[in-house]
């Protein structure tokens with residue numbers, strides 16, 4: 173049985189979960205012609221894809237993130253020459269070398285493990301744990317409007333600025349550059365995860381951001397190699413066991429961090445707040461016992477996770493649940509569906525902050541398991557803890573709910589809270 177399914181369709185955003193359920197039951201492995209991807213929706217099949225790195229290559233992530241979903245170089249046109257010229261003259265880098273630069277999330281095998289070992293140094297639980305006081309300070313500054321009794325948008329006032337501020341500080345971006353860096357971050361995310369942005373990778377805002385950020389990161393990487401500081405850039409540029417990242421690897425990796433680390437955490441905070449406000453009994457339970465905040469966040473990643481799907485490319489002809497997939501095809505394991513699979517989780521559509529479900533795949537699985545999961549969990553915990561005392565004194569302004577314009581990440585555009593009268 174075949175169901176017409178388009179994973180990138182904006183209409184899906186309001187409620188992808190009922191469609192996922194139908195797919196799991198009636199067409200668990202289905203080809204979406206417009207997106208040109210095979211969509212996989214059952215938990216066991218998603219695990220098959222995530223575990224078998226030899227057959228399902230992470231080059232699929234490169235094609236979706238860096239090449240607008242189409243393999244190969246962009247068409248020759250004057251804007252391409254402008255781009256090449258700017259990268260060479262302003263950033264003083266060779267555009268061609270970006271083609272072989274390593275971006276972690278899109279690498280396989282030895283390339284991946286070597287790079288993961290290098291960048292892991294910056295994300296050890298100890299290093300991340302040391303950030304807690306600063307994360308609390310930023311979260312407190314973000315929620316000051318609530319203290320003053322002013323209207324508050326959870327997204328704009330807390331969920332967006334907290335992760336961007338933290339990643340910038342972690343990387344060691346100078347304070348004078350923070351606003352510029354935040355601007356670049358917005359452009360990276362927009363141009364990669366929206367249908368509109370992906371359609372035109374040579375649009376001026378993307379090109380300007382790419383050139384300026386490459387120039388800045390190249391300069392910073394060189395400065396940190398000579399004179400290391402305690403920041404993440406210093407750690408990842410350092411030579412270890414004779415292995416070192418090139419300037420191209422650094423620029424590509426930082427872009428991946430911005431894509432993988434910011435909007436995801438923003439949406440974890442947003443999805444958690446919405447789920448709690450949608451389920452007043454669960455909110456009450458959390459207010460009565462705030463130690464449940466960690467399991468609340470874990471349940472949010474399962475129930476309404478920020479990352480709905482990943483991408484892989486087949487290296488050979490293969491089969492999933494008896495469906496033949498050709499070599500070179502794009503495959504999307506749909507995490508948001510696997511996490512609601514009734515074959516794996518009891519009453520999967522129930523938001524239960526005490527569930528403590530084992531084995532959700534909201535942070536991925538295996539070799540590519542999310543590098544930033546402890547940072548995301550810590551930031552979201554600090555955010556919810558800063559917000560919690562105010563949630564019972566506030567009501568959500570119920571406008572029509574809108575979701576971010578992205579097929580990669582899932583979350584609300586705003587959650588406005590007003591003081592209860």
Ligand code: HEM
Nearest residue numbers: 276277432433436437440479534535536540542543544548
């Ligand atoms: C709730 C927030 C987050 C979610 C749901 C999430 C989800 C994921 C998922 C599903 C993957 C697997 C990708 C794959 O298998 O292809 C992944 C990988 C990754 N994530 Fe996260 N992420 C979050 C936050 C972060 C943060 C805060 C950072 C860093 C600051 C980060 C950095 C990365 C990186 C670098 C990878 C690639 C790891 C590799 O390929 O070895 N993520 N993330």
